[in-house]
Amino acid sequence: MESLLLSISVPLALGFAVSMKSRTVDNKWWDGLNKPFFTPPKWCFKFVWAFLYITMGWGAHLVAMAAKGNPDRAFRDYAQNALIMYWIQFIVSSAWAPLFFKAHKVGLAWGSNVLTSILIGMTVNQFADISPNAALLMTPYLVWVVVSGFINLYIVIYN
Numbered sequence: 001m002e003s004l005l006l007s008i009s010v011p012l013a014l015g016f017a018v019s020m021k022s023r024t025v026d027n028k029w030w031d032g033l034n035k036p037f038f039t040p041p042k043w044c045f046k047f048v049w050a051f052l053y054i055t056m057g058w059g060a061h062l063v064a065m066a067a068k069g070n071p072d073r074a075f076r077d078y079a080q081n082a083l084i085m086y087w088i089q090f091i092v093s094s095a096w097a098p099l100f101f102k103a104h105k106v107g108l109a110w111g112s113n114v115l116t117s118i119l120i121g122m123t124v125n126q127f128a129d130i131s132p133n134a135a136l137l138m139t140p141y142l143v144w145v146v147v148s149g150f151i152n153l154y155i156v157i158y159n
Contacts, residue, residue, distance in 0.1 A: 059137035
């Protein structure tokens with residue numbers, strides 16, 4: 001997307017929509033789970049995700065701008081494919097919260113997390129070829145999703 005504001009606003013809005021759809025009043029379920037010691041406190045999730053959506057959108061914007069300003073058709077096509085991968089990983093990532101929090105399908109959610117981690121890694125790799133800064137902006141998201149995968153796996157094993 002050519003507009004930085006739009007590039008950031010779209011992931012924020014879609015992420016908010018997914019979180020609202022995944023919302024549950026079943027805090028007893030989450031509170032009752034055996035979780036690893038490195039599980040972040042509940043209050044931080046909304047702030048972390050807002051930060052991640054901002055950095056993801058900014059990274060996608062850098063890729064779109066690099067493609068726009070490049071006369072090489074192959075480079076532009078590669079950047080377009082990287083942006084398609086960005087949206088694919090975003091859609092796959094969006095399945096995790098409803099699976100985990102709403103449906104309590106922690107095993108299926110973990111599988112979704114593994115797939116999401118792979119897709120984010122592929123996206124970061126493609127972004128790095130186009131804009132190293134875009135890849136750096138996606139890295140916190142990759143780290144967060146991988147760590148959440150370990151938390152999810154712990155929950156699968158110990159609950």
